[in-house]
Amino acid sequence: MTRILAKPAAVDFVAPGRRDYHVTVEHPTIWGHFLIPLTVMVGPDAEAGRGVFASGATHGNELEGPVAIKRLMREIDIADVRGRIVLCPVLNVAAFKAMERETPFEEPGSGNLNRAFPGDERGNYTARVADFVNRLLFPHVHVVYDIHSGGRVGRFEPLTSFHHLPDPEQLRMTEQHARAFGCKFTMVYQDETPGLLCSTAEKLGKITVGTELGFGAAVNRRGAAMARQGILWGCIKSGQLSGALPANEHVDYQQQIKADTSAPECSILAPFNGIFEPTVDVDVTVEKGDLLGLLHDFDRIDEAGWEIRAPHDGPVIMQAWEAEVEQGQIITQVGQPQAWNTDAPA
Numbered sequence: 175m176t177r178i179l180a181k182p183a184a185v186d187f188v189a190p191g192r193r194d195y196h197v198t199v200e201h202p203t204i205w206g207h208f209l210i211p212l213t214v215m216v217g218p219d220a221e222a223g224r225g226v227f228a229s230g231a232t233h234g235n236e237l238e239g240p241v242a243i244k245r246l247m248r249e250i251d252i253a254d255v256r257g258r259i260v261l262c263p264v265l266n267v268a269a270f271k272a273m274e275r276e277t278p279f280e281e282p283g284s285g286n287l288n289r290a291f292p293g294d295e296r297g298n299y300t301a302r303v304a305d306f307v308n309r310l311l312f313p314h315v316h317v318v319y320d321i322h323s324g325g326r327v328g329r330f331e332p333l334t335s336f337h338h339l340p341d342p343e344q345l346r347m348t349e350q351h352a353r354a355f356g357c358k359f360t361m362v363y364q365d366e367t368p369g370l371l372c373s374t375a376e377k378l379g380k381i382t383v384g385t386e387l388g389f390g391a392a393v394n395r396r397g398a399a400m401a402r403q404g405i406l407w408g409c410i411k412s413g414q415l416s417g418a419l420p421a422n423e424h425v426d427y428q429q430q431i432k433a434d435t436s437a438p439e440c441s442i443l444a445p446f447n448g449i450f451e452p453t454v455d456v457d458v459t460v461e462k463g464d465l466l467g468l469l470h471d472f473d474r475i476d477e478a479g480w481e482i483r484a485p486h487d488g489p490v491i492m493q494a495w496e497a498e499v500e501q502g503q504i505i506t507q508v509g510q511p512q513a514w515n516t517d518a519p520a
């Protein structure tokens with residue numbers, strides 16, 4: 175397949191048909207560009223401002239999104255597209271090529287694409303990628319999927335996620351789209367971190383679903399399958415793709431749990447640098463005071479480990495992936511179960 179080389183402003187999100195792009199973002203040190211793979215499919219019933227956008231590798235070493243979206247790029251036939259579908263398996267190409275969470279040649283933090291929104295067309299490489307998505311792509315879609323996993327940061331039972339949404343209809347639709355992935359958990363989390371792709375899309379009124387579908391910079395088979403199922407469901411449900419909604423092949427809707435982790439006490443921070451030893455698995459339900467793990471200081475070999483206790487009843491949503499943790503790092507999260515605002519997807 176020959177891809178069309180195009181500057182960000184030259185990508186056509188309107189004309190009918192399928193276009194497979196390499197969107198060029200100038201390399202900061204060599205005479206050349208990074209090439210973002212982007213497929214735009216526009217059908218005969220496309221409406222202004224309506225469509226589905228799915229992205230993978232916003233963090234470069236989170237791989238379920240790239241695998242699932244690459245598969246959908248081959249599976250979706252333009253003849254079945256009614257509206258607009260935009261697929262990007264690898265959004266931060268520089269980080270992906272380095273198999274790192276952030277852009278490797280930029281200062282720590284400034285290379286984190288999921289802290290760079292809304293972006294800056296005259297900023298560094300990472301800021302320019304965010305600007306392309308926010309300024310040029312977002313106006314053409316109303317459903318956004320940003321497929322993440324824990325990388326080398328956290329171990330998760332596959333989950334979908336969104337923030338607290340004040341608009342009841344946006345919340346209702348977001349819950350349905352999130353549950354369609356078939357994950358055991360949907361996490362509602364804090365919205366104080368600046369620069370998030372999902373938060374930016376939510377504030378624009380879009381149905382927005384994030385995920386954590388694996389960990390360890392590996393490809394989680396279930397997570398990749400859940401990503402494919404959820405994105406495909408959203409394309410069909412929103413009228414952008416013809417066909418029957420895919421069956422839920424994962425966790426039954428009646429077994430799914432909505433868990434809020436936005437309160438500070440849900441996240442247990444390491445009080446010192448140490449080695450984390452979990453004593454329970456991710457996804458188990460614990461009671462307040464249960465032992466979740468120990469944090470060991472091996473410079474004080476004769477001391478018992480610091481006990482990590484559950485702050486309240488609820489499911490263990492996340493644990494640190496690597497044993498070595500830094501002071502202030504989130505070691506584990508315990509969610510607070512909430513009632514769903516919607517019925518199961520249909």
